[in-house]
Amino acid sequence: MEFVERRAHALQALAAEGVFDEDDHPLIGVLDRQAVRDRVRELQDAFDGPGRRLHTVAAKAATLVPVLGWFAEAGMGCEVASPGELAMALEAGFDPSRIVFDSPAKTRTELRRALELGADLNIDNVQELQRIDHLRQDVDRAPTRHAPGIGFRINPQTGAGSIEAMSTASHTSKFGVGLADPGTRDMLLEVYAARPWLNQLHVHSGSQGLALEQIAAGVAAVYELAEEINARLGYRQVDRIDIGGGLPVNFTSEETTPTFRGYRAVLEEAVPGLFDGRYAITTEFGRSLLAKAGTIVARVEYVKHIGGRQVVITHAGAQVATRTAFAPESWPLRVSLHTPGGKPKDVGSAQRGDGSEGAGQEMAGQGVSGLRSDVAGPCCFSGDLLTQDVELPTAEPGDLVAVHDTGAYYFSTPFAYNALPRPEVRGYEVGPADGGVRWEGVRRAQSVEQILAESGGVGGDVDGWAASLD
Numbered sequence: 001m002e003f004v005e006r007r008a009h010a011l012q013a014l015a016a017e018g019v020f021d022e023d024d025h026p027l028i029g030v031l032d033r034q035a036v037r038d039r040v041r042e043l044q045d046a047f048d049g050p051g052r053r054l055h056t057v058a059a060k061a062a063t064l065v066p067v068l069g070w071f072a073e074a075g076m077g078c079e080v081a082s083p084g085e086l087a088m089a090l091e092a093g094f095d096p097s098r099i100v101f102d103s104p105a106k107t108r109t110e111l112r113r114a115l116e117l118g119a120d121l122n123i124d125n126v127q128e129l130q131r132i133d134h135l136r137q138d139v140d141r142a143p144t145r146h147a148p149g150i151g152f153r154i155n156p157q158t159g160a161g162s163i164e165a166m167s168t169a170s171h172t173s174k175f176g177v178g179l180a181d182p183g184t185r186d187m188l189l190e191v192y193a194a195r196p197w198l199n200q201l202h203v204h205s206g207s208q209g210l211a212l213e214q215i216a217a218g219v220a221a222v223y224e225l226a227e228e229i230n231a232r233l234g235y236r237q238v239d240r241i242d243i244g245g246g247l248p249v250n251f252t253s254e255e256t257t258p259t260f261r262g263y264r265a266v267l268e269e270a271v272p273g274l275f276d277g278r279y280a281i282t283t284e285f286g287r288s289l290l291a292k293a294g295t296i297v298a299r300v301e302y303v304k305h306i307g308g309r310q311v312v313i314t315h316a317g318a319q320v321a322t323r324t325a326f327a328p329e330s331w332p333l334r335v336s337l338h339t340p341g342g343k344p345k346d347v348g349s350a351q352r353g354d355g356s357e358g359a360g361q362e363m364a365g366q367g368v369s370g371l372r373s374d375v376a377g378p379c380c381f382s383g384d385l386l387t388q389d390v391e392l393p394t395a396e397p398g399d400l401v402a403v404h405d406t407g408a409y410y411f412s413t414p415f416a417y418n419a420l421p422r423p424e425v426r427g428y429e430v431g432p433a434d435g436g437v438r439w440e441g442v443r444r445a446q447s448v449e450q451i452l453a454e455s456g457g458v459g460g461d462v463d464g465w466a467a468s469l470d
Ligand SMILES: *Cc1c(COP(=O)(O)O)cnc(C)c1O
Pocket: 058, 060, 061, 079, 102, 204, 206, 207, 208, 244, 245, 246, 247, 284, 285, 286, 287, 288
């Protein structure tokens, strides 16, 4: 059974369960576990070859402990960039030797912890290196099977992509040391020569909006730097390269492009020496592992007609699709409209009528006689839209809207605007024979009591703390 069919089963199972009949649960995020497993396998197969591989999932793409646990189970590692993400990775079951610690603002406490754990560490700048020099002298390191990978994050300065805010390889990106800046190469050669424990180089040209060739050019620049350092030192001190993540996701159709295999081919072309076994390779993919596996489903509360548009008011808006609401050109999303029972609604009779075959495949803009529509969320600002001016069937209150490809960053990274609750998240598996859906609870929906407690209200234990300030 293919993903689209499994998703249709999941949607109808949610509806049958009555999830959307409850006013306090009009919105949910679901993740297809099989799709995640398939994607991990595809990555592992695509990057197979001689030498060690450490495939990590970028925690920020899904800061949900059970979901990170799926990746631990699949033999992956985890890339983290904050104390919270590190705690999640450890709780999810990743061995510290399979954790990679990034972040441009690591505190001394965070650095000490990473060193004690024996996690891999990508150093952002020279000031951070100086802190590590000091910390290394008095850290009791846990015995690990292999020395952790420690080295600099390099900004190859190979150019920005189409989304400025997501471009980490522009000339002035805040991440890493600028390889093309005067003096950087010599500084790095000196720094590595003086510290035999610097054994790694890192680059992450992300994320979304970059051509594969651009990402590969960054990897090539770092590979050449590794070769230069090793040649200068006369031995292979740098023996691992962390190529980051950043594989873009196609948000405009069901198709999964580009593939990991396609990316490997582009890398082989740009950096032929990378895969010959001399270097261990670490990866840090996030969006490309999860986006296509996830769907947000929200109830339609009202339908209005304003200025010739059908305006579909749902419970999914900027609180779950923050980037889409604020930068819709860069982060378009596909939506489909479903009956209260979860069956896809067709635009016109010219399309599939029975709602079973190809269920869930209806896409905004495909219809022949739909209504020009905006799909809006519950937040109190007018840009709170999931999609704008697309063709949709006639919507009614109680219908469901599915928001596709939202498995990475969307429902796992909520935005607390209007004190809207974090939605419930579930994983699902669909029985191949009977289409039965098995759920796995990932995160409960936030209650109004919890919102009060974390907003300085009752239950937040504010009184004792406030008294301590007197
Ligand atoms: C965000 C991030 C990633 C993951 O990026 P994707 O585009 O989701 O693959 C990997 N590495 C670092 C350092 C990041 O900041």
